[in-house]
Amino acid sequence: MTTPHATPRATTEGTVYTVTGGDWDEVVETAAKSDDERIIVNMGPQHPSTHGVLRLILEIEGETVTEARCGIGYLHTGIEKNLEFRNWTQGTTFVTRMDYLTSFFNETAYCRAVETLLGIEDDIPDRANIIRVLLMELNRLSSHLVCIATGGMELGATTIMIYGFRDRELILDAYELITGLRMNHAYIRPGGLAQDLPPGAVDHLRELLKTLRKNLPEYDKLATGNPIFKARMQDVGYLDLAGCMALGATGPILRSAGLPHDLRKTDPYCGYETYDFDIPTAETCDAYGRFLIRLEEMRQSLRIVEQCLDRLEPGPVMVGDKKIAWPAQLALGPDGLGNSLDHIKNIMGTSMEALIHHFKLVTEGFRVPPGQAYAAVESPKGELGVHVVSDGGTRPYRVHFRDPSFTNLQSMAAMCEGGQVADVIVAVASIDPVMGGVDR
Amino acid sequence: MSDEQRSGSSPDDQHDQPADEAGSSVPSARGQAAEVIGVRKGMFGTDSGGGDTSGYGGLIRTVSLPGAASRPYGGRDGVFDEIADELEGALEEQGLLPADAIEKTVVDRGEITFHIAREHLVQVARTLRDDPALRFELCTGVSGVHFLGDKGRELHAVYHLRSLTHGRLIRLEVSAPDSDPHVPSLVEVYPTNDWHERETYDFFGLIFDGHPALTRIMMPDDWQGFPQRKDYPLGGIAVEYKGAQIPSPDQRRSYS
Secondary structure, eight states: OOBTTEEEEEETTEEEEEEOOSSHHHHHHHHHHSOTTEEEEEEOSSOGGGSSSOEEEEEEETTEEEEEEEEOOTTOOOHHHHHTTSOTTTHHHHHTTSSTTSHHHHHHHHHHHHHHHHTOTTOSOHHHHHHHHHHHHHHHHHHHHHHHHHHHHHTTOHHHHHHHHHHHHHHHHHHHHHHSOSSOOOOEETTEESSOOOTTHHHHHHHHHHHHHHHHHHHIIIIITOHHHHHHHTTOSOOOHHHHHHHTOOTHHHHTTTOOOOHHHHSOOTTGGGSOOOOOOOSSOSHHHHHHHHHHHHHHHHHHHHHHHHHOOSOOSBOSOTTTSOSOOEEEETTEEEEOHHHHHIIIIIOHHHHHHHHHHHHTOOOOOSEEEEEEEEETTEEEEEEEEEOSSSSOSEEEEEOHHHHHHTTHHHHHTTSBHHHHHHHHHHHOOOHHHHHO | OOHHHHHHTSGGGOOOOHHHHHOSSOOOOSSSOOEEEEEEESSTTSOSSTTOOSSOTTOEEEEEEOOOOOSOOOOGGGHHHHHHHHHHHHHHHTTOOHHHHEEEEEEETTEEEEEEOGGGHHHHHHHHHHOTTTOOOEEEEEEEEEOTTSTTOOEEEEEEEEETTTTEEEEEEEEEOTTSOEEEOOTTTOTTHHHHHHHHHHHHOOEEETOTTOOOSSSOTTOOSOTTSTTSOOOOOOEEETTEEEOOGGGSOOOO
């Protein structure tokens, strides 16, 4: 390979290429000729107020942003490609790591797509669906809390940051109790859940609800009427309904433009049509409206969690089809979480067939009939869609995530251009992008 | 899934292709013959040679996706027929023969897919967006799929369109051969597809003609190759664990 920018040179170690930027002189010359006030600022990829490794390229004139572009891909981990080399159940372990703040939404969306392909979406036990909804709504709370907390921090409001992370921590404790992990749960599986709620979980959650109900109004008191907060947020990051539709923005951004579009209402899944909750909207199209919507959505999520807890009835959490359902029941032993002793006793001591069945299902996984399916859930950030293609094998042929952060981040330019540099931070924070989801 | 669709994919609806008798996991197809996208040989992902002592090395199975559906398409309250009627009618009004634009329509698992000839994609998308009876305002981006075995139409671009007005969801699918990986860009109709098309170009090498700035988005600008194509290896190295060599994921036995 020879290019003007990489001259080869033979050494004893082999050929060495010296890579140089070819046209720098030209670039510098043009830059020198242009207006003095025109500066291009690289914000990120390592910058605390760009939410992870997001790189913002801003062309500014004085304090005004004339052009804004995003550089993404710094956190690309090839999850979609990797999924094609694991079985369908192992997939949840990967997708939970995409948008790491909305793990349960990724898992549910993926599992619903797989269940559609299997044709078992109506056979998911009620208890599994209720727990899915419960976890998703807790997840909505924890995700919005991070958004509000980090968004506040970026404005210099450190108290709201401390409060947000304090409350999120309580929710993470509940996750830990239920799934064993604070993040990256892989708890929701095709066909149901990895295991049932542990004893004491419902009481713990009721206590948690009480605490959150006490804590949530504090955000209102701290920020909603705060004149500095309002001055920084109002009319910043403006994107009206036409802009949202064209750019495909969903979630709080779309609802801040006044359209009450929420997949939980318009295209219900997991039994959302049976829950009682409201979709908050705002007419302001700005960052402040999105903040208010997130606050209200958290209150609505608490309502849904409460209804879930009231509905929980004992029952299975996995489909009845033994060709799909994970054979092992997990239990906590002295050496950590693993297959329950009863199950081990059964497969090792009693039933040879059960052992074969367990072995086949765990090593090979189940087969999914060929075809494709699309499943979408309303994640805290918007429409999270999963396109899954199967070729009839035990592994996905192709999985594509339409991550809302990825799509919504496109609207950054429309929100920021013509505004102040300081407002870029507010606008990006109001989009609430998580780079794990953007880059996947 | 409604009862209607469920019965559509029941075993008694199986068509009698010799390929289907060989493969147990071959799906039922509605209406016409299923679309064959590949042939699988042997088992455990081995090429019938080394390592496979199971005796299944000579196994040959075809892989086929659900085939074209025939009317009525069904859906909730016959909504798929309604969409198809409106789309065909609107295309005819514009002087485009529906049969030229829509290669086939697949109804599977309660979802409808219109396979569109790539040269008509933009017009069809614009019609779907603007026609008051259709109004698919929201495009949820494009997803590429690489079918190595689907000769002549290896690369597929799959679009999901959502109508907020009518609360509907449909899928468009276009295909292009590996030798001519061009698909018209939908950015002028759905600006949201800007990054999505860049992503699909980045991973599949599908060139979206008319895209304002089709550059890589995830991979480094100077990356060679298109990572999510099926002939692009996953990579990875074997690791040693307690004395045993654990092969990298793409070298492990597969059971498909």
